[in-house]
Amino acid sequence: MSARPHRVVVIAGTATDIGKTWVSVELASRLVADSWAVEARKPAQSGGPDDPSDAALLAVVTGESDLVVCPAHRRYPVPMAPPMAAEATGLPAPTIEELASEVAGSWGVRAADVGLVELAGGVGSPAASDGDGAALAAAIAPDGVVLVADAGLGTINAVRLSVARLTDAGVVTEDVPVLVFLNRYDDDDDLHRRNRVWLADRDRFTVAVDVAAAVDWMIALVPMHCGYCGRPVTECDGACARPLDPDRFCVRCGRRLVVRVSPASHSATCKVHGSSR
């Protein structure tokens, strides 16, 4: 049995080699350091023998097997888009439906807090024999999309076209937001600063330039829980609140905390999230 993470976030890029894997690794590291349960997936990957494996880099951070992050039969040994690499090497090319159902069936038995799914190439790059990255994202039906973009020249064009494609494919909607992540952003660079302001103020995109802000954005995709009654805060009217009592439920997941009382101390921990809150 496989349980879908509470927040599935697709990591897309405005182009290939824009830093999707670096951003995914940084996001996962930060989440792990903050005691969030994270899984990472790379539906298909391709590259030459000397290219680093995205799946291996992600697996190191999440503590999963890299064959779970990307299955062996979805790895292609030449640096081309996956369906093209399959064609070039005589391997069967995947379909969108196959990739999406492999991801859906690969999650762990206990729902993680965040599942990161890194696409291959740019949003419009071929992802399967019958669709591009946006089509794959649509089939995965994420709760949010992080669009990794360059911070410098050309990024406004690339971001606008990528978001238009994601919207056209039905991935980004009123309920499924996109976060534009300006990778390698340098606040001392006048163009970077102007790109950020333009995208945020004129185009009304939500823009992040650091990993901490992107993590906060991902966590906020799903409401936290009430520490007194365990329900999502959006479903609790506050009538449960007893301000002098310690929390009895984990605010991250709503599980009942395991309470240990000794003459010297009182501890309440969640079996997934520990005592962090």
Ligand SMILES: [Mg+2]
């Ligand atoms: Mg990558």
Ligand SMILES: [Zn+2]
């Ligand atoms: Zn409550």
Ligand SMILES: [Zn+2]
């Ligand atoms: Zn918890």
